[in-house]
Amino acid sequence: MHFQQKMESEFYVVHEKLGDLFEAASRVCYRGGQVQGGILSCDTEIDVLVERLQGGGAGARGIKVRSKKSPYLIQVRTDGRRLAPEKRKGAKAFIWEEKKKGIIYLLSCEDRENFERLSSKIERYLSPRLSKIFLRTSEIRSALNRLTENSKSLTLRVREYTSRSLIDDPGSHKRVRTNREWTDEDHRSVFEKLSEQREWISAIRLDVCGQSLASGKIRRDSTFSCARGFKYFFRTVVSTVKDAVVRSREFLGKRDQQSHPKRFARALKIEYEQPVFSDKRQNGRLVQTLKGLRNSALSVFHPNPYLHASLIDYTDGSSYEIWVTTQNSILIVPKRKATTGSIERVCDFICDKFQEGEIKDFPGQ
Amino acid sequence: MKLDDAISQVRDECDNYIQTVQALKALANELLWDEGKERLVINGKVYFGRKMDTSHSNRISPDAQVTPDLLVLRSENESYVVEAKLALSKDPAKRKDKLIEIQKYDDNFYGWDGSKGYVASHDIILLVRFFHGVNVRDQIAQLKTDKKMKFERNFAIVTFHRVEETQTWMSLELLDGILKPKEKQDKLIRRDKPISLELLVSNPQFGHVQLYDARPPAPLLMHQIHETILATLPSEDNLLLMETGKVEREVDTGELREMLSESFGPRNGDDRTPDIPKRAWVRDAMVLFVKLGWSKHEEKSKYVYEVRQRRNPLDQFVKLCAREVSKTVEMKAKMLAKEKEKYPLFQKIIEKEKP
Numbered sequence: 134m135h136f137q138q139k140m141e142s143e144f145y146v147v148h149e150k151l152g153d154l155f156e157a158a159s160r161v162c163y164r165g166g167q168v169q170g171g172i173l174s175c176d177t178e179i180d181v182l183v184e185r186l187q188g189g190g191a192g193a194r195g196i197k198v199r200s201k202k203s204p205y206l207i208q209v210r211t212d213g214r215r216l217a218p219e220k221r222k223g224a225k226a227f228i229w230e231e232k233k234k235g236i237i238y239l240l241s242c243e244d245r246e247n248f249e250r251l252s253s254k255i256e257r258y259l260s261p262r263l264s265k266i267f268l269r270t271s272e273i274r275s276a277l278n279r280l281t282e283n284s285k286s287l288t289l290r291v292r293e294y295t296s297r298s299l300i301d302d303p304g305s306h307k308r309v310r311t312n313r314e315w316t317d318e319d320h321r322s323v324f325e326k327l328s329e330q331r332e333w334i335s336a337i338r339l340d341v342c343g344q345s346l347a348s349g350k351i352r353r354d355s356t357f358s359c360a361r362g363f364k365y366f367f368r369t370v371v372s373t374v375k376d377a378v379v380r381s382r383e384f385l386g387k388r389d390q391q392s393h394p395k396r397f398a399r400a401l402k403i404e405y406e407q408p409v410f411s412d413k414r415q416n417g418r419l420v421q422t423l424k425g426l427r428n429s430a431l432s433v434f435h436p437n438p439y440l441h442a443s444l445i446d447y448t449d450g451s452s453y454e455i456w457v458t459t460q461n462s463i464l465i466v467p468k469r470k471a472t473t474g475s476i477e478r479v480c481d482f483i484c485d486k487f488q489e490g491e492i493k494d495f496p497g498q
Numbered sequence: 499m500k501l502d503d504a505i506s507q508v509r510d511e512c513d514n515y516i517q518t519v520q521a522l523k524a525l526a527n528e529l530l531w532d533e534g535k536e537r538l539v540i541n542g543k544v545y546f547g548r549k550m551d552t553s554h555s556n557r558i559s560p561d562a563q564v565t566p567d568l569l570v571l572r573s574e575n576e577s578y579v580v581e582a583k584l585a586l587s588k589d590p591a592k593r594k595d596k597l598i599e600i601q602k603y604d605d606n607f608y609g610w611d612g613s614k615g616y617v618a619s620h621d622i623i624l625l626v627r628f629f630h631g632v633n634v635r636d637q638i639a640q641l642k643t644d645k646k647m648k649f650e651r652n653f654a655i656v657t658f659h660r661v662e663e664t665q666t667w668m669s670l671e672l673l674d675g676i677l678k679p680k681e682k683q684d685k686l687i688r689r690d691k692p693i694s695l696e697l698l699v700s701n702p703q704f705g706h707v708q709l710y711d712a713r714p715p716a717p718l719l720m721h722q723i724h725e726t727i728l729a730t731l732p733s734e735d736n737l738l739l740m741e742t743g744k745v746e747r748e749v750d751t752g753e754l755r756e757m758l759s760e761s762f763g764p765r766n767g768d769d770r771t772p773d774i775p776k777r778a779w780v781r782d783a784m785v786l787f788v789k790l791g792w793s794k795h796e797e798k799s800k801y802v803y804e805v806r807q808r809r810n811p812l813d814q815f816v817k818l819c820a821r822e823v824s825k826t827v828e829m830k831a832k833m834l835a836k837e838k839e840k841y842p843l844f845q846k847i848i849e850k851e852k853p
Contacts, residue, residue: 190734194741257737257740258737260733260736260737261733390706390761395702396706396760396765397702397703397706398700398702398705398706399702400699400700400705408664411664424809428740428807430807430808430809430810430811431809431810432721432810432811432812432813433812434512434513434516434812435513435516438662438666439660439662439666439695441516443721443725443812445724445725445728445811447728447736447739447740447807448736448740449733449736450728450729450730450731450736451729452725452728452729454699456695456696456699458665458666458694458695458696459664459665459666459696460664460665464696464699464700466699466700466705468706468725468729468761469725469726469729469730469760469761470729470730495696495700496700496702497696497697497700497701497702497705
């Protein structure tokens, strides 16, 4: 039997307890495999989600629940003409919740590509109750700092990271470049360097050294992968990233008109240290960037010297007003409906594809 | 008229409407601003349109109901009635009637929020664009001299324009007249404290307002309808839209009007709140959706709206309206030419009286 198939057949069995699943995940890593996982925000109990996944609508979409209690084993059909035959078999993952925090975890031993397909299919089907949370560089940095501060014996070594930075060349058609570095440095010095060079992080692979050893990667979309010491990696890195996810969700969630008893929307601002919009061509670049957001529509009411546009997110019907009226910020005003997942997606898209800035509350007067 | 010119014209109309709403918000913000405490007056109230009963002695509309564009209740002794005239004609003769009509607000209105329904007095403000200001002021002065216009209450002309510096500001200037309190009047004369545009658009109380008591250009309302229909789709339909790229939604113009009003109109929650948008506006916009092929008319007020992932809805609405404008202009030009041909001796009169 092929190595991957053997690993999968041992991993994807019904686990009575979460501890058994963690043991199985550790075994996958020990044998040289990798587990993929995701931290998702959820506004309901897992039983409600699973009930929906067990319904006919999910079945028709190729989603099946293969076990009767948590951690639930989910199987998703990953069809597509472009897929290689071995990938058409489908993908599987375990799903369980962390009740008080409103967090759902996904864990799988699929390859990254297949896991992403599975994850996006589940998210889409369970939207808006389940949503993906995105983290900014500062949030990942603070989370990792907190982890090492709380456990003095623990050190984090960065082995690899992917970041983005601005292209200064005015003749360039691209605004942002992607950088990938292989290294062996303390996480603080890496984040210091990123800050100095005005880069923002996409993914970071870390070695965790403390009571045990672990190695894994975390990404700004709150997904992770682990190649060594799963239990320790989950207890340390994933757990601290989860806290950042909860904070981000609480900060960005419930900002639309329909979430407020008096129907007041709560605006937010992406603020930059530099006067990004002193060059009015940046308005046009922001418009071009926003046009690239999948499943959305951008309507520009006023392009220059100030920018006023409306953004509709077709994935769940959320909509926003986008304003650039100062040189160093973008104002996002949610309208009637703006789900947490959508706000996260829009803010992350601007931060990742245009330029990362600090997201702040903007209460107005 | 070329299509490109018509597109520019429709876009300008949209921008003018948006500017008018911003100007009303700026003035509301200014009138509620407490200079001493540097914040908005806590119990102040703002109404973007309110049906007010006129008295028997009203010089223009006795015993009737009028709907000023903006009413601000700052305190028991300080209240304001505002009329925005941002799209005034350049021709003084065409402007005259609109200006004289403002006198209908010089009355002891019934319908103010509160147990009595009356206020001691209110100031009247005419809000006009910066570049109309002087002409309007001079014309009103002339009308007053000619005894065609008079005010028993304080009357002021306030102009508005957007200022671009390191950020975008709204600047208001008191061009003529008197306003209470005196500090407010002095501040507006000095116009040294413009209001940040982002504070207006993010104001929790009235930031959402995008419609006032004047018909919006069709593309704006169509965009709002498109947004509202999407925002009120059940999540099953959202999923279907993502999977199949299309979903149909039955809409009733009455229900749609309510939803639009909730999202974009003034919300004061009593029976004096005017119906904004009006049902006729929504119905006309739905007719345009039918022309665009996005909607089908079922019966009476019922339409079936086909929701698709349209990438740039506003541009499509603007183009549609521009084509309509272009067609109308061409049609009128043809009619005019025909008339001239028919009555060659009256060519000059026909030309002069063309709309």
